[in-house]
Every structure is written in structure tokens, then in C-alpha cells.
Amino acid sequence: MTRSVLIVTPFFAPQNHSAVFRAYKLAKYLPRFDWKPIVLTVKTQYQFSEDERLLADLPGAVEIVRTRYIEPTLRGARMALGGRDRSFAATRSASSRDSNRPPTFDQHSTVRRAYRSLREKFLHMPDDYWTWAITAIRAGKKLLHDRAVDLVFTTAPPFSSLVVGSALQKAGARWIADFRDPLAYTQRLSSDSARIHWRQRNIVKQALRNADAVTIASSCFRSIYFDMFGEQNVEPVFIPTGMDTEIVSPPAGHLERRPPYLLFAGEYLPDYDSAFLEAFANALRNPDVRRTRTRLLVVGTLELNRTRMMPLIEKLDLQEHVEFLDQQPQREVYKLLSAARAGVLIPGFRSYWWTTFAKMTDYIGMRKKVLAMVPDPSESRSALTRSGLGIFLDGSSSEQSDTLARFLLSEDKLSEPNENECERYTALRQVQSFAELFESVLTRGRYSKP
Secondary structure, three states: OOEEEEEEOOOOOOEOOHHHHHHHHHHHHHHHHOEEEEEEEEOOOOOOOEOHHHHHOOOOOOEEEEEOOOOOOHHHHHHHOOOOOOOHHHHOOHHHHOOOOOOOOOOOOHHHHHHHHHHHHHHOOOOOOHHHHHHHHHHHHHHHHHHOOOEEEEEEOOHHHHHHHHHHHHOOOEEEEEEOOOOOOOHHHOOOOHHHHHHHHHHHHHHHHHOOEEEEOOOOHHHHHHHHHOOOOOOOEEOOOOEOHHHOOOOOHHHHHOOOEEEEEOOOOOOOOOHHHHHHHHHOOOHHHHHOOOEEEEEOOHHHHHHHHHHHHHHOOOHHHEEEEOOOOHHHHHHHHHHOOEEEEOOOOOOOOOOOOHHHHHHHHOOOOEEEOOOOOOHHHHHHHHHOOEEEOOOOHHHHHHHHHHHHOOOOOOOOOOHHHHHOOEHHHHHHHHHHHHHHHHHHOOOOOO
């Protein structure tokens, strides 16, 4: 007998960014486990690139319900009042990515500062998606009544997804609350406004306390939330996000003929450490390394990555050794990764100890070695160690460049991947784990760890 699950997220295809794929792969493969996915998402999205092929790749059993979302910005308000369409699909311009940018205000003007203050202190309650939560709750309750939905699955961020899940649970649904990040834990994942942060923290606390099951994308979230809120009613279940092995195809001929390269996929964030580029420049001073012709291939939002990386690249004289590509569909990234000598994970030794990084899960699922500069200890280091794929550029700057040079010259004997651990980071294993959890909640009620 086929059961139905309502998947609640504002981030869904055709959007093409890392926040999409945990729910997307769940919807794509759940029908194989006798579940019908109904996706409840936004009708309009303002910020992200799109890949229409993602929709085409979904099986016919997946139903998508889109409800109205008015971004709480001048852009969103003007559109709602009949102004020019400023959604991403309409504009497809770099300026449309910045939802904080009012179209006519000077960057440092008094009006600009007042506008930002208004947004941050009053219009982010609890985040940008509260207007969508209103319409999603209304549509979700109708779906519960009309379709006899068995379960509701929400994935967060944003906080508003948890608000929708809580409301639908009160309407009679069983609710699985999924956390891709430890919301309300760090400044980056919380509002600067004390009033809004209190609200965000309370939303998380209530979800952990009341949901019928809690799933997490990194195992360390258990400890984080225990420290924040103490013992919970349910044990969070760690289910890694998986790479989609079924869309992996052999590299195109031009990739196989190009010089060898290391792959960095994603956005190079402003707070990333410069140590990797410095180690790369130092390694290239070795004539043998230079003769390998190895490049660093950076794949992600072209404007952002160039702006943030080029000053350092020019300072280190790496212009001939770094190549940029704009954001690519996921299947194209997989092709690039398949042909790469290694993936690169370089946030630095003080950054994001609690996350596994979206692209790292792809690296593990594809059994690709990873050159990593990550904190010790950290979730990423633990996952890369368990999988047998991590090559950690630790120690002094000379030790880092020496480790990198030995890898590029194939001088070190590398460990074999841990196949069982790597398999956990595939989409089918991810969805199988969720399906088993859904069955448990349906048959036994609130989930408790066996």
C-alpha cells in the first residue's frame, strides 16, 4: 500500500543550490519505497539559479504544490502591489541575488541603514519566509484533509519550515523535523536581534520537544542541541545527505583531455582561510609539481568567486593555475568531480566545525579523495576519516605545502575508501533510511532509538 508524505520546504526544484538537494532526493526516490511525495514549496523565488532539468528528472508520482511567497523586501512588496516582476526567473541577473538591496537607495545612506534595520529587527520574524509559512499552513491543512496525508516532513533552515510543521502537527499530522544546520546555535544561523533570536530559539526548542521524530544532517547536532536544551523527548537520527549516483556519467572527452585539476565546488566565502591557496602556490614552486600542470578548478557563482579570490590569486601569482567556471547543474558538477584528481575542502581551521558541507557529501559518495583544511576536531574531519578519503593539510605552512606536493606527485600510498561508509552518502541509502524512519513513526508513533 502506498503512503503519502508532505515534504515542506521553500527550497525545491527548479532551484539549483545546496539547500535544495536533501529534500529533492527524498522526493525523487521515495516512490521506490512505496511512498507518494507531495512537496509544499514556494510559487515565487527571488534569489537562486535554476535548472529546469531537475523537474524533468522527478518521477510522475511526485506532486508539487506551490503557494504564494512575498519576500519581505521593497522588491517583494512592489511585486505584490503589481509592480515589475523581480523574481529570479524574470530578472536572471546578478543584482537579483541580493535580497537586501533596495533598487534606488545609496549603499551607505541614512534611508538604506533604516531599511536594513527595519528588515533585521521587524521583518525577519523568524526569517524571510514567514509570509510563505502563512500560505503553506493553509494549503497544508487542506492537503491533510483532502489527501489523507500520513506524515509531514519539514527540513530546516529556514525556521519557517518548522513553524509550518508545528501547525500541521496540531492539525493532526505526525511530524518529522529535519535539521540541515544547527539552527539558533551560531551567529551565522541566528538573527542579530535579541527579540527575533529568542523567537528562533524557541521554535527550535519546541520542534525538538514536540516532533514525532527528529533527523539531522550531521551527527554532532545531537551534542549541540543537548548542550542548548538538555535531554529531548526523541533521539535525533543522523541521516547523511547522499549524492545521486544515478545521474553520474563518464566525463566528457574534453574533460579527460584537459590538464589535471583539483575541484573546489561552491562559493568561496569571505571568512574562508587563505591557507590552501598559499600552500598551492608554495607547492608549485617545486619544478616537478609545476610539470604536472595541475590547476585548481573553481566551480560556483562566478561573480562572487572571482571577486573574493582574485586579489589573493594575483598576490600569489596563481593566475595561470586557477580556472573559474560559473555555477553548473548538479550532473555537470558530478562530471567535473569524476575527472578531478581530488575534491577540495578549504574553509580553514577555525571555521564551521559542526558541518559536513554539501559538496563534501558528494565527494564521499563518489569515493573521491579530498584535500581538506578543516578544524580538528570537526564533523567534516570525522566523516572524511571514517570514509578513508581525507588528506588533511595540517601543521605549519611548509608541512601543508609538502603534503599537497606529495599528493600531486603521487608519492604517498593512499588508503582505500571505506565502502560501507561511503555508501551511506548516496541518495538511495539516504532515502532508504528516511523510509525506514517513516515506517517506524507510522507503526509505533513517536520515534525512540532502538
